Amino acid sequence: MNTNTTLLYIAIAFAAIAGPIFLPAYTQQFAVLWVMILMASTWDILGGQMGYNSLGNITFFGAGMYISAIIQIAMFYDVAEYTASFGAIKPEFTDQQYFTGLFLGIIGGGLGALILSMLFGLFMFGLRGPYFAIGTLGLAVAAGQLTGTIDYIGGGAGISMPFFPGDIEVRSMFFYGLCFVFAALAHFLLRWIYSTQFGLAINAIRDDEDKAEAMGIPTLIYKQIGWGIAAFFLGCIGAVFGNMVGFIEPVEVAFPTATFGIFMVAMALLGGKGTLWGPVLGAFLFHLIKETTWTYLLGWQWVALGLILIINIVYFQQGIMGWLQTKYPEMFGIIVDKSNTSDAEAK
Amino acid sequence: MLDNLMLLFVWAPVMNVQMILEGIFIGAVFALGAYGLALVWGVMNVKNLAQGDFIIMGGYLAFSCHQLGIHPLIALPIVMIAMFMYGWVVYLTIIKRVIDQDMFVSLLATFGLSLLMQQVMNLIYGPEVQIIDSHMPIYDAFDGFVTIPSVKILSLCLAASLALLVVLFMKKSRTGQAIRATAQDPRAARVMGIDTNRIYAFTFALNASICGAAGVLVSIIWVIQPFYGIVYSVRSFAIVTAAGLGNLPAVIGTGFGLGLIEQYTGIILGAEYQVAAAVVLLLAVLIWRQIQMRRNRQVVR
Numbered sequence: 001m002n003t004n005t006t007l008l009y010i011a012i013a014f015a016a017i018a019g020p021i022f023l024p025a026y027t028q029q030f031a032v033l034w035v036m037i038l039m040a041s042t043w044d045i046l047g048g049q050m051g052y053n054s055l056g057n058i059t060f061f062g063a064g065m066y067i068s069a070i071i072q073i074a075m076f077y078d079v080a081e082y083t084a085s086f087g088a089i090k091p092e093f094t095d096q097q098y099f100t101g102l103f104l105g106i107i108g109g110g111l112g113a114l115i116l117s118m119l120f121g122l123f124m125f126g127l128r129g130p131y132f133a134i135g136t137l138g139l140a141v142a143a144g145q146l147t148g149t150i151d152y153i154g155g156g157a158g159i160s161m162p163f164f165p166g167d168i169e170v171r172s173m174f175f176y177g178l179c180f181v182f183a184a185l186a187h188f189l190l191r192w193i194y195s196t197q198f199g200l201a202i203n204a205i206r207d208d209e210d211k212a213e214a215m216g217i218p219t220l221i222y223k224q225i226g227w228g229i230a231a232f233f234l235g236c237i238g239a240v241f242g243n244m245v246g247f248i249e250p251v252e253v254a255f256p257t258a259t260f261g262i263f264m265v266a267m268a269l270l271g272g273k274g275t276l277w278g279p280v281l282g283a284f285l286f287h288l289i290k291e292t293t294w295t296y297l298l299g300w301q302w303v304a305l306g307l308i309l310i311i312n313i314v315y316f317q318q319g320i321m322g323w324l325q326t327k328y329p330e331m332f333g334i335i336v337d338k339s340n341t342s343d344a345e346a347k
Numbered sequence: 348m349l350d351n352l353m354l355l356f357v358w359a360p361v362m363n364v365q366m367i368l369e370g371i372f373i374g375a376v377f378a379l380g381a382y383g384l385a386l387v388w389g390v391m392n393v394k395n396l397a398q399g400d401f402i403i404m405g406g407y408l409a410f411s412c413h414q415l416g417i418h419p420l421i422a423l424p425i426v427m428i429a430m431f432m433y434g435w436v437v438y439l440t441i442i443k444r445v446i447d448q449d450m451f452v453s454l455l456a457t458f459g460l461s462l463l464m465q466q467v468m469n470l471i472y473g474p475e476v477q478i479i480d481s482h483m484p485i486y487d488a489f490d491g492f493v494t495i496p497s498v499k500i501l502s503l504c505l506a507a508s509l510a511l512l513v514v515l516f517m518k519k520s521r522t523g524q525a526i527r528a529t530a531q532d533p534r535a536a537r538v539m540g541i542d543t544n545r546i547y548a549f550t551f552a553l554n555a556s557i558c559g560a561a562g563v564l565v566s567i568i569w570v571i572q573p574f575y576g577i578v579y580s581v582r583s584f585a586i587v588t589a590a591g592l593g594n595l596p597a598v599i600g601t602g603f604g605l606g607l608i609e610q611y612t613g614i615i616l617g618a619e620y621q622v623a624a625a626v627v628l629l630l631a632v633l634i635w636r637q638i639q640m641r642r643n644r645q646v647v648r
Contacts, residue, residue, distance in 0.1 A: 053451040053454075055454075123633075123634045123637060126637040126640070126641075127633060127637070129450055129451070130394055130450040130451060130454055131588075131633065133451055133454055134394075134454075134584055134588070134629070135629075135630065135633050137581075138581065138584075138585075138626045138629045138630050138633075139630065141581060141622075141626050142623055142626040142627055142630060145619075145620075145622050145623040145626065146623055148619060149617070149619050149620060149623075156619070258462065258577065262455075262458060262462075265455060266455075269455070299470065300470070302462065302463075302466035302469075303463060303466045303467060303470070305462065306459050306460070306461075306462035306463030306464075306466060307459075307463060309455070309456075309458070309459030309462065310441060310456055310459040310460060310463065313445070313452060313455050313456045313459060314441055314444045314445060314456050315444070317448070317452060
């Protein structure tokens with residue numbers, strides 16, 4: 001890690017701590033920003049580094065959310081009874097009960113999503129190219145629709161999560177901290193993993209899967225590990241997000257295919273897929289644009305988002321980091337052999 | 348669920364007639380949308396996720412015509428021409444630039460388009476569910492157990508004649524031949540003097556026009572709402588994936604099949620499973636294909 005990167009990390013950590021202290025009204029927005037950074041970064045494991053464009057990663061987000069909700073409630077109450085009352089009965093959770101439930105819920109959400117990704121991976125990874133994208137999109141839509149039909153977990157009406165014991169300021173700071181910690185954990189894990197042989201192997205799968213397999217890379221296992229990492233973090237952050245929002249419901253909050261499900265792809269593409277920092281930068285810019293249009297273009301915000309998505313994909317596909325890489329390759333430690341390019345011939 | 352099964356097969360088997368008719372009526376619309384998708388997918392290798400929104404847009408155009416006092420039958424050609432022009436514009440602005448890119452890019456670009464279209468329709472027409480009441484007679488059969496609105500029969504005939512027209516156009520006309528040639532080998536077609544760029548634009552516009560016609564039919568026999576488009580897109584994908592690309596009779600057959608499956612899941616399992624049925628069909632086909640393919644995929648150990 002060179003000095004520039006260290007300085008950048010220190011600056012980001014400082015901004016992350018200073019943000020909610022100086023602008024307490026925006027704490028929730030900052031927390032969502034970290035959620036989005038995590039989503040874009042974990043999408044990039046498959047989408048950018050491995051070449052498997054998933055449109056259904058949001059499935060794990062919702063799965064983690066629901067698993068954590070079930071764990072948190074089932075530890076102390078009967079889930080069916082709790083959901084049947086539609087939030088009319090509010091059982092009191094003691095502080096200790098709440099935090100044990102939350103801790104186990106987040107871990108359980110992550111692990112549950114991990115197991116689900118293993119199961120889905122068994123049949124999904126046989127699909128390639130656009131079929132993988134369509135198949136995973138179908139998975140996410142089906143997950144949302146089917147979750148809405150299970151009465152045990154509240155059906156289409158949803159579940160209201162247990163109350164946070166404590167002040168509203170403490171509550172928002174607490175969840176902000178959780179989102180930040182998970183985003184940072186995911187970032188450093190990815191940073192480390194891209195520098196290992198695993199990173200090389202998944203890049204090989206992206207470049208030519210058949211050749212990678214012929215070279216002796218167990219492609220299915222690598223693909224499942226890649227998706228598993230993404231699923232684990234999405235499950236954890238889903239559990240945190242569910243508790244932060246306080247009310248979960250299948251189509252809009254837990255499995256929002258048309259919003260977060262597509263946003264994570266758009267963010268990674270905006271920043272530049274296949275790079276470590278691209279999704280982070282993309283998520284930051286996207287969130288900024290989204291919040292600005294939400295505030296100043298009320299009613300037209302979705303139109304603006306659709307336009308941004310189209311313009312980004314049609315005219316600016318390589319993303320910011322990709323553009324920088326072709327423009328200033330030296331900055332990224334890429335050595336260009338000038339003797340082979342057309343510039344040299346021109347001279 | 349058991350009660351519903353008993354109702355269908357033991358107590359009132361005549362209800363099956365109603366279900367099958369409903370399935371066929373709505374399946375015709377699915378088949379039209381899926382045929383347009385298969386056309387675009389096969390000719391230019393673009394996966395149009397905005398397919399459903401084209402259908403809904405056609406429906407809303409017909410709805411506007413209806414408000415102006417134009418009968419849906421006359422509105423049909425107007426909508427088709429309008430959608431044809433719209434499709435051409437969409438091709439020039441968006442599709443043209445993603446056509447030679449990775450297939451995922453076209454998927455995402457059209458997803459963005461779909462988002463844009465549903466929101467603009469939402470702003471113009473509002474999120475309410477709309478229907479065109481064409482005041483046509485409703486026939487009864489089997490002592491009132493089965494009702495057949497004549498407007499649905501009309502829409503089935505329209506869909507059938509439209510499909511026939513398109514098939515004839517593709518087989519006989521000069522442009523149709525050029526489209527098929529481009530689908531087979533764009534390079535060779537260019538060598539033969541076909542302006543492939545124009546053919547692509549025409550194909551996409553034709554698809555939009557077919558979708559527009561399907562939308563008119565949806566608006567007279569069912570309901571339209573700005574956000575219903577994505578369901579039609581998923582259905583079209585399910586049908587085309589299940590039937591296979593270049594297989595036109597299978598696409599139409601699967602369209603009717605999906606219509607029937609949706610009707611039956613709706614009555615047996617409950618209406619909330621009706622949307623899930625199409626998605627589950629898509630997943631089932633994808634998984635089944637892989638089990639079939641597993642034989643061919645053997646690794647030396």
